[in-house]
């Protein structure tokens with residue numbers, strides 16, 4: 370029987386090493402599921418897409434982006450944005466009157482001052498955390514910037530379904546934030562091949578809107594004379 374050539378033997382060794390290397394390195398897969406939020410009266414929340422789903426841990430760095438949160442008809446549109454640390458949010462004013470966008474949420478607090486139609490201000494968010502964004506003129510305006518420390522985050526679709534790609538096998542904490550519910554967290558174990566069918570049920574039925582303070586930390590109406 371003919372012995373294997375040296376080149377042939379080397380090829381077998383390399384092939385074996387490749388098989389070993391592929392097998393030894395966990396293959397990142399996706400985590401998917403659905404968020405269900407119940408409002409008062411047992412109704413499904415119509416804005417489940419405004420939730421933010423994230424996974425704690427040493428995930429890949431999220432890509433910093435520039436996004437707009439437009440001031441339109443005395444509302445922030447979109448009302449919620451989820452971004453990686455280092456991202457910049459611009460607040461263009463589409464209303465024919467002044468707004469004053471600010472936040473008291475440390476360490477991402479800021480105050481863009483008064484500006485009018487077609488003017489804009491922006492803020493770069495360098496630290497993870499929930500940033501509650503308000504207008505110092507209009508107490509009914511509120512928006513949320515959720516700043517995440519890694520790239521493992523997403524917002525669900527209108528039906529609540531979500532997918533977070535590129536999660537290697539391991540144990541993690543899955544978090545879901547929504548403005549009307551208590552933050553949800555759950556330990557998950559991601560096997561090779563990924564984790565699907567994660568069901569997150571959140572109860573927002575006890576939510577009561579609460580008045581917030583203006584940028585001076587005072588009730589609205591008491592600081593008007595400062596303008």
Ligand SMILES: [Cu+2]
Pocket residue numbers: 443467468469504505506507510
């Ligand atoms: Cu305003």
